[in-house]
Amino acid sequence: MVRTAISRVILGVSIFAWVLLLINPGHIMSMEHCHVSDSGPSVSSLHMLLEMNPIASQLTGWGLMVVAMMFPKLIIPIQHIYARSLRRTRFSASLLFAFGYMAVWMAVGLLMIGVIMGLHLLMPGSYLPVTGLAVIAIIWQFSPVKQRCLNRGHNHLILATFGWAVYRDALLFGVIHGIWCVGAGWALMLLPMLLPSGHTFAMLVVTFIMLSEHLEHPKVPRWHVDFRAKLFRMIVAQIQIRLKEAQE
Amino acid sequence: MATFTRKNAWNQNGTFHNPDLLWYAKGVSVMQSRSLNDQTSWWFFAAIHGNRWPNIPGPPLVPTTPQPSQGLIDQYWAQCQHGTWFFPPWHRGYLYAIENILREIIQSLGGPGDWTLPYWNYFGPDNQYKIPPAFTVQNLPDGDLNPLLVAARYGPNNDGNIFVPLSSWGITQECQKDYDFVGGNSNGNSGDYGGAETGFEHFASLFGDLEWNPHNFVHAAVGGQTPTGRGGLMSNPETAGLDPIFYLHHCNIDRMWAAWNSSGKANPNDPNWLSGPTASGDRKFYMPKPDRTPWQYAPDVVNDTGQLNYTYDNLSLGIPPELAGRDALRLRNFGLTMDETRLLSTMNLNANTELVGANSSMTTLDATGARTTVKLDSKGWETVTKSLTNTFAARINNSPAATNLPDQVYLQLEGVKGNEDSIVCSVSINQQYVGHISLFGLYNASIKDSQHGGAGLTIRLDITKIVDQMHLSGMAELNSLDVLIQPVNIVAEGSELTIDRVSVYRKGLM
Structure with missing residues (x-):
């Protein structure tokens, strides 16, 4: 029951973030550019770009994106924290875990926003950056490094039970989990951001892929064309089960 | 046929x-x-x-x-x-x-x-x-x-x-x-x-x-x-x-x-x-x-x-069936009978499992075994002893049928990791034998790139009987448990095990 409640709360938070992203208040999810930047990179075009897309607003959008796309991946680790902690420390330890996890993605976000802005300056509206990144993402997707990152994402630390060490461990667990998650998903996360258009749809596709690969069991790292379509297989199997039940 | x-x-x-x-x-x-x-x-x-x-x-x-x-x-x-x-x-x-x-x-x-x-x-x-x-x-x-x-x-x-x-x-x-x-x-x-x-x-x-x-x-x-x-x-x-x-x-x-x-x-x-x-x-x-x-x-x-x-050719159960369920047998120790209509279904469906104590650091088990102290959380353990006392109180009030089941208590070895599956150990708490443990599957469970993701084995042992006895003899007010794990065969050099945490859980309706 507690496990179900955890799933519902986290999915609820994620859905809320998705709604905000779809509404896109203040255009936090899209990089605005103008004719100045179209004329080529310059100090003035950078100023213009920053004025139209303040870093704070870009970071807010990035944070929402992480919450929307990544939080469902935290269900199992948070269930683990709840199952293995004293009742009075469960909630705060889970919050610290999520905070540590978010902190890693936000740090990476700063770097990624820099890259995105730079590419917008150099090649505004161009599909070239996203094409290049797609090639890198595909290579990364089937690499042993990516598999190792996914495997380590299954490593769930057992937190200390008493005292301040509980919160230290929870934060550390979040940071470590975040690092492996970034290692596995950085290229996929960057892809929708580089798209001149259609990034909401791309985010949905990327979320599905990342959730699916997160559900796969760890495997021996090797170069391997593996689509990690466990979520898709599971949905198909569950539909088949429901249809069979309905027929009986 | x-x-x-x-x-x-x-x-x-x-x-x-x-x-x-x-x-x-x-x-x-x-x-x-x-x-x-x-x-x-x-x-x-x-x-x-x-x-x-x-x-x-x-x-x-x-x-x-x-x-x-x-x-x-x-x-x-x-x-x-x-x-x-x-x-x-x-x-x-x-x-x-x-x-x-x-x-x-x-x-x-x-x-x-x-x-x-x-x-x-x-x-x-x-x-x-x-x-x-x-x-x-x-x-x-x-x-x-x-x-x-x-x-x-x-x-x-x-x-x-x-x-x-x-x-x-x-x-x-x-x-x-x-x-x-x-x-x-x-x-x-x-x-x-x-x-x-x-x-x-x-x-x-x-x-x-x-x-x-x-x-x-x-x-x-x-x-x-x-x-x-x-x-x-x-x-x-x-x-x-x-x-x-x-x-x-x-x-x-x-x-x-x-x-x-x-x-x-x-x-x-x-x-x-x-x-x-x-x-x-x-x-x-x-x-x-x-x-x-x-x-x-x-x-x-x-x-x-x-x-x-x-x-x-032989489909006998191999063991005499118990005329009473385990919970009923347990309640007999408290001088109580069991009202199954009120108890069991809710126990199975609604019971919560909660950590109530753990040791403070990773334990290494070598040829000499391992000894560790599980500190009990005062609030969590109080819930256990309360559940026992409440069951006991029912007897004092001359109510023959129990209205609640006392908590079940488990000792759990979490994140048991190593490379030698053949090791078998005996486990005791406070000098009372709990049971043997087999580490079959240990190596696989300890490999980071295996299906278990290197989480190791989780081994749960029921210590309810021991806790019941402690309570009945007035010795359940505890701050800690002394856990001793002793190999019954060889733990060779290089085959030492580590146990991330030794913990105690309760399972009950509260």
């Missing part, structure tokens, strides 16, 4: 006078003559269970080439299901598949068309706790080398004397008393006969009671260790399928499951169990047929032995 009946390997004193054993040996010999990349070879079948093979002293001489195609490896190898609720059905399909292949070989050799795999019932009378002698002689009656003889089979005392140390290791048929395949409330490792419901997470995969005891302990006892503490074939799931006794051991486990079913206990009707791991997007179960084509199966087609057209 089933066509095939599996019989006791100890018939005709477990020698080659038993035609089931003689033909088994001849069939194994043919399978061993086939190459590793042949789906119907002995080696391929062993690899279906596990394929991480170290250098293995012969006999048998285990080939490592020619490897099958990657496609065949991905389809068939390393499928074995341990620590999941698919343990009983997957192994039933595995036995059925090898039995079909062996039967076809045996028929081609002029043997009986109704040959079946014999079972080794180590709980049987007289000497049946010992390995049938056919597995230990050098030659077959016709003088050929005996393929059932394995060098890396060392026994519980590591001296080549193979038997199941029933009483000294606490190996029992208690699991047969379980009421529920899953979601139960028994005294075993997970509380479930067949294993806890298996979803995506594997951080706390507990063994089902049938798998934990006797299955795991028999593996450890038969495989044993070399005098330097290295495990035999049966001690590790990766190599276990190479030993011909493996299939007779599992045949007995399958028989116990069938007997449990025939005593009226049901398997899950949850479609997620009936459909197998495919319901959660995992790989399908495949076994090779005698013609080398694949047989894909799921629990729904091996739910009953009749579906596979076989039965056993």
